[in-house]
Amino acid sequence: MTLTELAARTGLPKTTLHRVCWKLEELGLLNHSTAGFEVAARLFALGSMNPRLRRLRVIAMPYLHALAAESGWVVNLAILSGDRALIVEEVSSGQMPQIARMGGTSMPLHATAIGKALLSGIPEDELDALLGEEPLHPFTGRTVVRPNLLREQLAAIRACGVAFSHEEWRMGTSGVASPVVVEDEVHASVALVGISDAGTLRRLADPVRRAADGVAHGLADARPAAVAWPG
Numbered sequence: 001m002t003l004t005e006l007a008a009r010t011g012l013p014k015t016t017l018h019r020v021c022w023k024l025e026e027l028g029l030l031n032h033s034t035a036g037f038e039v040a041a042r043l044f045a046l047g048s049m050n051p052r053l054r055r056l057r058v059i060a061m062p063y064l065h066a067l068a069a070e071s072g073w074v075v076n077l078a079i080l081s082g083d084r085a086l087i088v089e090e091v092s093s094g095q096m097p098q099i100a101r102m103g104g105t106s107m108p109l110h111a112t113a114i115g116k117a118l119l120s121g122i123p124e125d126e127l128d129a130l131l132g133e134e135p136l137h138p139f140t141g142r143t144v145v146r147p148n149l150l151r152e153q154l155a156a157i158r159a160c161g162v163a164f165s166h167e168e169w170r171m172g173t174s175g176v177a178s179p180v181v182v183e184d185e186v187h188a189s190v191a192l193v194g195i196s197d198a199g200t201l202r203r204l205a206d207p208v209r210r211a212a213d214g215v216a217h218g219l220a221d222a223r224p225a226a227v228a229w230p231g
Helices: 003-010 014-026 041-047 051-071 113-119 124-131 147-160 198-203 205-221
Strands: 030-033 036-039 074-081 084-092 106-108 163-166 174-182 185-194
Touching: 003 014, 003 036, 014 030, 014 036, 051 074, 051 084, 051 185, 051 205, 074 113, 084 113, 106 113, 113 147, 113 163, 113 174, 113 185, 124 147, 174 198, 174 205, 185 205, 198 205
Parallel strands: none
Antiparallel strands: 030 036, 074 084, 074 185, 084 106, 163 174, 174 185
């Protein structure tokens, strides 16, 4: 809806609506285009307003809880939202209180395991536009900032179905993730987040991959309604 349409619906002055809408856009709750403003994926996630997203969460929850109980780590479920990974569900075993809660927030794609898992499903032409050729933003000294190195990691993710990050987004935080793939298309990703060394990350790879596969099978059984997410 345009500001004019919103003013007609609400009775509020355009100046007020302009300020409010741009603030909501800044917070990721609205998207803006030449056609006007629309509800963004983050608001769908926070409010469970979208039936497709709600179905994803319902299908995924048993796998997320089982994974949290098995690992003791925090489990996240994310979808691609623009150039970020949007956390649409989070389950914690309570064993890692030092890990910040991330439900409803967005994460960088190149510096997190859950984001890399989503990146692995982006077509090459879109990946070129997204990554570019310049160094990516370094969140820590461990962040992979060279696009060519990140591409090598994405190729490995496509081959083995698992993504890793070790203190690339925040020091002291590691992650292992797997894409949720339905008919060769990545629709979401599942990740474990905690504090660990590289050896433990590798041992957690199979449980994460099994959880993502379970979600994928559930989505495939629920097609066509379950696999089209708000952008």
